[in-house]
Amino acid sequence: MSQPPAAEFINVTKAFGPVEVLHGVSVAIAAGEVHALIGENGAGKSTLMKILGGYQPPTTGEVQVSGQPVHFRSSRDAEARGVVLIHQEFNLADDLSVAQNVFLGRELGGLLLNDAAMNAEAHAALSRLSVPIDPRSKVRDLSVPQKQLVEIAKALARDARVLIMDEPTASLTVRETEVLFDLIRNLRAQGVTILYISHKLEEVKALADTVTVLRDGLVVSSGPASELTPHEMANRMVGRELEDMFPPKGQPGERELLHVEQLSVPGWAQDIRFTLHAGEVLGFAGLVGSGRTELFEGLLGLRPRTLGQVRLAGKAVRLRSPGDAARAGLVYLSEDRKGKGLLVDFKLRPNLTLTTLQHYARPLLDIGAEQRALERAAKDYGIRSGRLDVEARLLSGGNQQKLALARILEADPQVIVLDEPTRGVDVGAKREIYLLIDRLAQSGKGVIVISSELNELLGLSQRLLVVREGRIVGELSGAEMSEQEVIQYATGLKAAPSHTTPSILESA
């Protein structure tokens, strides 16, 4: 242990106004390790990493990098010392090329830019990651995982010695996650220290050398990852014994709730047909980019599509817009909470009632009734907020998601499509959402869950449809539902025998 830690927090506190969110945190991150930082939303992980990344100064206490005290005033200061924070939401200029992004703010060349040199160096940084991306391609044209790799390349091109990654796998599929993990291990072998923030405890277990658990602004424990199971990590995060994450699965009913035939979304999905029953939780598995989200956006008329037939509760319906769908009893929760789900600058009340505003118009809006609806929803869905008259952006991820769920359920739908319902949500809120999904199914509604977290799909759904390149390639239920099976279908190693496909999928 002759080498000083790559980074160390010594008795760091952080207060926002009168509220202290870190109460004396001391953690050492050894050089060349993968150090996972876990904790529920609000535990202080983000604050801690922003302090190290130079985005916020600590209120008291000291931060050291390679054994020397540092006082970062900005992320540039931190970068100069080799500490780079990769945000969960990418900091890339979509209209610039990969190389232009990698060198953004420190372009090569004098009066005129030296594009050739920048392209060559960006190429070198990308090859170091064994990533086949042309440095001249525009970031806009890259997939989400590719953008992530560009972020990492950008950090490496800045000589990052300490890389802080905030939930890097939040939007990656199993296979992409594996690629990223190989990359992280590769970086570790090259001596890069990685501070890894994640909600996915299995990943932490698989990847990290050391795990630090934060709860309510304090370090609960910090030690080798090999000594903790994911279950123990979860228990330490919430400070109590967690029950099983998933409620026992109910029995789906016989009644057909939703039947979709010949749905095609150009460029995304072809000839989709499926049936959902009352009381059923139907999972849609597949890689990111396999077309699951686009399929349902097409179904709701949010994208150009062709549609054979849709029956909702036995009746043929026309779905030209989300409004049509809501009236027919079909609602959709977007995976993109901030971009498509919530009006983050609006207060909770108008967010809750946006889809069902007709119930409050008499013809002037009855604000009092809206407020009562909010109070009821806060109680029913466990939306925790100190005060209810705040903007949605002030809620934590989990509470925002509960609010978004409450909105679509206000319409009293029959069929509920949930796209990544637990993305960016902490363990406690996750379980509440699982229980809610179960309650909805128990009450006879049909729930469709799209998720990139396989254990979530396996734990919740009674039946799974696997989508690959815009087609439903497999249907699994009961004992067939296993991680291996799903991955084989999702990656194209296995395909449903063509002669049986129609009959299986038309199970109504």
Next chain:
Amino acid sequence: MTTQPGEAQVTPRPSALARLGSLGPLLGLGALMIVATLLNPDFLTLSNLSNVLTRAAFIGIIAVGATFVIISGGIDLSVGSMAALIAGSMILIMNAVSPGVGTFGIIALGMLCALLIGAGAGLLHGTVITRGRIEPFIVTLGTLGIFRSVLTYLSQGGSISLGNDLSDAYSPVFYGKLLGIPIPILVFAAVALLGGLILNRTRYGRYVQATGSNEQVARYAAVNVTQVKIITYVIQGLCVALATLLYVPRLGSASPSTGLLWELEAIAAVIIGGTALKGGSGRIWGTVVGAILLVTIENVLNLTSIISVYLNAAVQGVVIIIVAFMQRGKKVG
């Protein structure tokens, strides 16, 4: 960021300063009126105040419509040209109608035509912007030129005047008073109240705000965004028509310089009033104050000799920039 510092526990109350800041336009107007009175006691006379408010009514009514457009995330640059075109067309129509209809009937018909042209222009804007997917800035920049040049063509570069009899019969709409209050002020008040009611207390108003705050979210939440946007431009067109039909009896004519730069004053009134140019949030009362503030500046320059009235637009411009500067911090959050 998924984690807000301290999350559920920390839900800060708007600070005293922020609450004061939201009253900024009103405080600014108050300060300006005090200064104006100190410089020239004539400012605070009833006749001068009534004059200020009457003049503010035109810009104010248009600006109420602009508030809807801007909150929904759009912009309408054509309102000044639209006012000129409506004024000219209205006069031509009224002059062309046979006197047999009766003076009252002709005026009513002229007003109806004005409103129809305004609504039609708004419908055209809204449809091209939404269905044609063209930036509102471009569309209304185009019609800004089109409307004014059509009026110039109709007037052959000169002015279009209302016949003498009609002019006399129509003039009470501008010069008349009800309960001692000039009619334009009453109409302005009614438009502002109705606008505030629609914006804050109806479904449509909520949809306008939601659309401006995040169009995608509104769309996904089953709001008919296209319809919401088209209607904002129709409201704008109706407001322009209403302002114009109050304005026509003032001079009894329309010329290529009618309504020149009104779009700037209307948009400025909206912004001074605290509505965000990027959309999503705004308030009608702020717009009303903004319109009055702009006219007051001109009035003060007229009454005093410290700054030449020729520099009116410059002073207004400085005020707009100062207001924007003061509002800058609030929005970043």
